[in-house]
Amino acid sequence: MNQPNKYIIWGSAGHAKVLNDILQVRKSNIIALFDNDDSIKSALEDVPLYHGWVGFHKWRKEHPITDISAAIAIGGNSGRARLEIGKNFLALGISTPKIIHHTATIAQSACIEQGCHILAQTMISSDVIIGEFTIINNCGSVDHECTLGKGVHVAPGAVLCGCVMVGDYTMIGAGSVILPRIKIGEGAIVGAGSVVTKDVPSHTVVAGNPAKIITRK
Numbered sequence: 001m002n003q004p005n006k007y008i009i010w011g012s013a014g015h016a017k018v019l020n021d022i023l024q025v026r027k028s029n030i031i032a033l034f035d036n037d038d039s040i041k042s043a044l045e046d047v048p049l050y051h052g053w054v055g056f057h058k059w060r061k062e063h064p065i066t067d068i069s070a071a072i073a074i075g076g077n078s079g080r081a082r083l084e085i086g087k088n089f090l091a092l093g094i095s096t097p098k099i100i101h102h103t104a105t106i107a108q109s110a111c112i113e114q115g116c117h118i119l120a121q122t123m124i125s126s127d128v129i130i131g132e133f134t135i136i137n138n139c140g141s142v143d144h145e146c147t148l149g150k151g152v153h154v155a156p157g158a159v160l161c162g163c164v165m166v167g168d169y170t171m172i173g174a175g176s177v178i179l180p181r182i183k184i185g186e187g188a189i190v191g192a193g194s195v196v197t198k199d200v201p202s203h204t205v206v207a208g209n210p211a212k213i214i215t216r217k
């Protein structure tokens with residue numbers, strides 16, 4: 001999508017700054033930020049910040065704009081929140097397009113659903129499926145035939161070898177490596193720098209080389 005566009009962003013921290021850089025290159029403007037945290041300030045100079053859904057509805061009343069899109073700038077392991085907020089926007093008739101950095105390399109056969117953020121220097125290989133509201137952070141690599149659920153976060157520099165499956169809302173920590181054909185369950189966390197050699201059960205935190213369960217959630 002190269003058309004100039006107006007965006008609103010939910011989440012006023014670092015990920016909003018990253019999205020702003022991508023959107024500016026496309027001549028899109030972020031016109032308002034929203035965040036549930038009352039103590040937080042606007043992450044972007046000259047962009048007003050409103051708090052919570054009360055703030056959103058107040059802003060909407062004052063700005064009855066129709067041609068806006070939304071992005072959810074909540075990273076970490078908060079994929080469920082990202083998806084819920086995205087669904088709320090969709091129910092209000094506000095689209096949540098995927099946002100793809102111009103340096104990302106994406107195979108023709110890859111399928112990337114709405115609300116995904118595919119950041120700088122990422123590699124998405126053949127026949128990959130990426131569910132909605134998933135983030136592939138800077139320098140992440142998702143190799144052939146991987147299937148990622150919705151609300152997943154592949155943190156910076158993580159490498160998923162071929163045919164890896166990742167459940168909904170799971171976070172793959174920065175710089176970790178997932179060996180081929182590994183299955184990672186729903187709502188799991190893989191610690192930064194881990195090497196995952198065995199399947200990871202849902203709702204567990206694994207870390208280390210080789211990765212071992214350190215907590216169950």
Ligand SMILES: CC(=O)SCCNC(=O)CCNC(=O)[C@H](O)C(C)(C)COP(=O)(O)OP(=O)(O)OC[C@H]1O[C@@H](n2cnc3c(N)ncnc32)[C@H](O)[C@@H]1OP(=O)(O)O
Nearest residue numbers: 075076155156172173174189190191192193205207208214
């Ligand atoms: C742009 C961006 O910044 S995107 C954000 C990217 N962020 C990440 O990749 C962070 C991923 N998170 C982690 O790696 C975290 O350390 C987690 C989730 C694995 C664990 O966090 P917590 O539950 O708070 O665990 P905590 O810090 O208490 O550590 C528990 C134990 O695990 C160990 N541990 C924690 N993380 C790791 C890790 N990545 N690798 C190996 N061991 C680890 C700790 O040393 C500690 O061991 P000890 O009990 O022997 O002292």
